[in-house]
Amino acid sequence: MSCKSNRNGERRMSVKSRRIGLNGDTAVAYAAKQANVDVISAYPITPQTIMVEKLAEYVNNGELDAVFIPVESEHTALSAAVGASLAGARVFTATASQGLALMYEILWIAAGLRTTVVMALGNRAFSPNINIHCSHDDLYAVRDTGWIELIAENVQEAYDLTLQAFKISEDKKVLFPSTISLDGFILTHSLEALYVIDDAYVENFLPPKDPVYPIDPNNPITYGPLDLQDYYIEHKKLQDYHFENSYPRILEIFQEYSEFTGRTYKPIKTYGLDDAEVAIMILGSSAGTARFVAKKLREKGQKVGVISLTLYRPFPVDKIKEATKGLKALAIMDRSLSFGSPGAQLYMDVASALVNEREKPLLFNVIYGLGGRDLTPDQVEYVFKKAQEYAKEGEVKELKLWVGVRE
Amino acid sequence: MGSIYLTNKKNVWCPGCGNFAILNALIKALERLNLKPESVVLVSGIGCHGRINQYVNVNSIHVIHGRVLPVATGIKISNNRLTVIGHAGDGDAYAIGLGHLPHAARRNVDLTYIIHNNMIFGLTTGQVTPTTPKGMRTRSTPYGNIENPLNPLLLALVSGATFVARGFAGDIKHLIYLFEEGIKHKGFAFIDVLQPCVTFYNTYSYFRERVYRLEETDYDYTSFKKAIAKATEWGERIPIGIFYKIRRETFEEQLFQLKDKPLVQQEIRINLEKVYKILS
Numbered sequence: 243m244s245c246k247s248n249r250n251g252e253r254r255m256s257v258k259s260r261r262i263g264l265n266g267d268t269a270v271a272y273a274a275k276q277a278n279v280d281v282i283s284a285y286p287i288t289p290q291t292i293m294v295e296k297l298a299e300y301v302n303n304g305e306l307d308a309v310f311i312p313v314e315s316e317h318t319a320l321s322a323a324v325g326a327s328l329a330g331a332r333v334f335t336a337t338a339s340q341g342l343a344l345m346y347e348i349l350w351i352a353a354g355l356r357t358t359v360v361m362a363l364g365n366r367a368f369s370p371n372i373n374i375h376c377s378h379d380d381l382y383a384v385r386d387t388g389w390i391e392l393i394a395e396n397v398q399e400a401y402d403l404t405l406q407a408f409k410i411s412e413d414k415k416v417l418f419p420s421t422i423s424l425d426g427f428i429l430t431h432s433l434e435a436l437y438v439i440d441d442a443y444v445e446n447f448l449p450p451k452d453p454v455y456p457i458d459p460n461n462p463i464t465y466g467p468l469d470l471q472d473y474y475i476e477h478k479k480l481q482d483y484h485f486e487n488s489y490p491r492i493l494e495i496f497q498e499y500s501e502f503t504g505r506t507y508k509p510i511k512t513y514g515l516d517d518a519e520v521a522i523m524i525l526g527s528s529a530g531t532a533r534f535v536a537k538k539l540r541e542k543g544q545k546v547g548v549i550s551l552t553l554y555r556p557f558p559v560d561k562i563k564e565a566t567k568g569l570k571a572l573a574i575m576d577r578s579l580s581f582g583s584p585g586a587q588l589y590m591d592v593a594s595a596l597v598n599e600r601e602k603p604l605l606f607n608v609i610y611g612l613g614g615r616d617l618t619p620d621q622v623e624y625v626f627k628k629a630q631e632y633a634k635e636g637e638v639k640e641l642k643l644w645v646g647v648r649e
Numbered sequence: 650m651g652s653i654y655l656t657n658k659k660n661v662w663c664p665g666c667g668n669f670a671i672l673n674a675l676i677k678a679l680e681r682l683n684l685k686p687e688s689v690v691l692v693s694g695i696g697c698h699g700r701i702n703q704y705v706n707v708n709s710i711h712v713i714h715g716r717v718l719p720v721a722t723g724i725k726i727s728n729n730r731l732t733v734i735g736h737a738g739d740g741d742a743y744a745i746g747l748g749h750l751p752h753a754a755r756r757n758v759d760l761t762y763i764i765h766n767n768m769i770f771g772l773t774t775g776q777v778t779p780t781t782p783k784g785m786r787t788r789s790t791p792y793g794n795i796e797n798p799l800n801p802l803l804l805a806l807v808s809g810a811t812f813v814a815r816g817f818a819g820d821i822k823h824l825i826y827l828f829e830e831g832i833k834h835k836g837f838a839f840i841d842v843l844q845p846c847v848t849f850y851n852t853y854s855y856f857r858e859r860v861y862r863l864e865e866t867d868y869d870y871t872s873f874k875k876a877i878a879k880a881t882e883w884g885e886r887i888p889i890g891i892f893y894k895i896r897r898e899t900f901e902e903q904l905f906q907l908k909d910k911p912l913v914q915q916e917i918r919i920n921l922e923k924v925y926k927i928l929s
Contacts, residue, residue, distance in 0.1 A: 285744075285745070286770050286773040286776045286789065287773065288772070288773055291773045291774065291776070291788075294789065295776065295788045295789055298788070298789045298790065298791060299791050302790070302791045302792040303791075310789075312776070312777050312789045312790065312796075314744040314745060314747065314779060315715070315744060315745035316745075340695075340713050340714060344714075344745075369713055370711075371711075372695070372699075372711060
């Protein structure tokens with residue numbers, strides 16, 4: 243493909259691409275193959291399984307020169323990934339829901355030891371009761387652990403963000419592991435047409451990993467030794483400092499990839515916010531539904547907008563402050579619950595990001611789509627209506643709304 | 650079928666699945682033992698087998714992947730008058746949850762642990778498990794499995810299980826006998842069931858040609874040495890039956906707290922009023 247303008251008038255790629263059809267899982271696997279990973283360790287769990295199956299196939303076909311370890315649990319999958327990453331390898335793993343929950347202690351270790359593991363999450367609800375469909379419980383369970391979190395809205399983004407995740411994690415100004423979230427079944431199993439970069443061009447964006455302090459017999463070092471009252475807090479302050487400082491570098495890498503492919507990547511996506519009075523903030527594949535409704539309402543003259551996030555951690559506080567300026571009411575939609583909290587996870591994030599702003603919209607929380615329940619345009623319209631109502635009355639009547647639930 | 654142990658829930662296993670034999674054999678064993686449905690607890694894990702708790706009309710809990718034994722142990726210790734039966738797949742019992750098996754066995758908690766061993770991850774559509782034979786092509790080993798399979802019977806034996814058996818889903822009559830004996834056994838009863846997966850690994854004819862019943866030989870299941878030797882027999886002939894059975898004090902029998910009655914029937918001996926006073 244040569245230089246053409248796309249719908250948004252952006253310059254289209256100096257890089258050769260082709261258009262193929264893949265589902266979310268195979269698109270992520272394709273990107274990991276193109277990233278030329280060295281080690282893949284994974285355990286099957288729906289709806290992620292296709293990713294690792296596909297990678298096992300690439301390795302066994304000789305298309306990818308990597309070691310595939312079919313481990314005995316997710317705890318082992320991430321532990322093996324941590325070891326491989328510290329030894330200097332480019333590492334990929336993937337999981338969902340309970341698999342992520344079983345990885346929990348290693349999530350902190352992978353981040354604290356500054357590994358560069360890249361992990362895809364086929365977002366799925368936590369038990370009980372057993373459910374294999376989409377909630378964002380697993381995505382939110384990562385939020386405190388020190389991982390970079392990227393969220394795809396469609397299959398193209400799942401592919402693009404996987405490539406960017408390796409670049410981000412391995413960057414010397416970052417050195418933190420990354421997750422790419424894609425809605426279980428809605429994206430993992432849906433076939434979409436997407437642009438994939440020709441193999442020969444991938445390395446221009448993503449050179450081989452240049453490990454920092456890899457495990458080296460000639461220069462032995464110790465990872466993660468006992469660290470008590472004497473130094474632990476200093477090390478945590480440093481980790482926090484570096485995590486926050488990865489943010490500007492992530493934005494630069496987004497920019498670099500946007501220029502490379504012609505597909506724009508920014509930490510947040512906004513629609514209609516130039517003049518919007520009320521807006522919805524939402525994550526993942528449902529953002530498209532929200533925009534579809536917003537477009538219809540805007541055609542009728544209603545001033546509504548949509549905000550969605552591509553980068554969830556580090557949380558893009560500055561962009562959210564900027565985007566919400568001038569809004570009268572903002573509905574924050576969560577596909578998860580945080581029992582006993584003031585609101586669900588995204589609501590709490592946004593509320594604390596805006597707390598000291600002089601002018602800020604009224605905020606309320608909407609719970610939707612748990613366990614794969616569809617979010618319909620009617621429900622989105624209802625949420626906009628509520629936001630308009632609250633904006634008009636100047637107060638939030640009900641802080642937590644549920645949509646799509648049988649009463 | 651009309652058994653009091655069956656629910657009317659629609660069964661969704663593949664036609665011909667080895668799980669049907671295990672389900673039917675369990676129902677028959679419960680009938681023969683004449684256990685009250687409310688006195689039985691069934692704990693199942695993650696995988697195709699896990700749905701068994703919807704089909705058997707007893708108390709049941711569907712736990713997370715690999716954790717059948719810890720939950721079953723907790724139930725048994727809290728109310729040792731219950732009959733507790735754990736169902737797990739080979740992915741459950743031998744991969745993610747393997748760590749629990751040796752400990753449950755050496756502890757000798759009075760449980761029955763039935764493994765639906767189809768040597769493949771069936772629910773996630775056919776990936777390698779710890780009992781997949783070497784060289785076997787699966788979705789995650791498209792050019793053949795390079796790892797040696799685990800011998801679950803040997804592991805149970807050396808861990809101290811007091812009842813070790815193997816069944817075959819193609820021999821229901823024998824399976825009923827094993828389940829009945831396993832449930833009656835005082836102590837940890839481990840029953841590995843060779844279960845063909847008609848969709849991803851159909852082993853019916855393979856096993857049918859090879860299995861033979863230990864009960865039809867002069868095998869003596871009280872000898873640990875003989876059991877170890879028998880457990881290594883695998884190839885042209887594959888033994889099924891009770892490999893090992895001895896009586897050893899169970900975990901619960903040694904707990905002085907359970908001497909009189911189960912924990913759940915005991916009164917809480919803390920004076921809460923006093924505690925509140927101290928705290929206030």
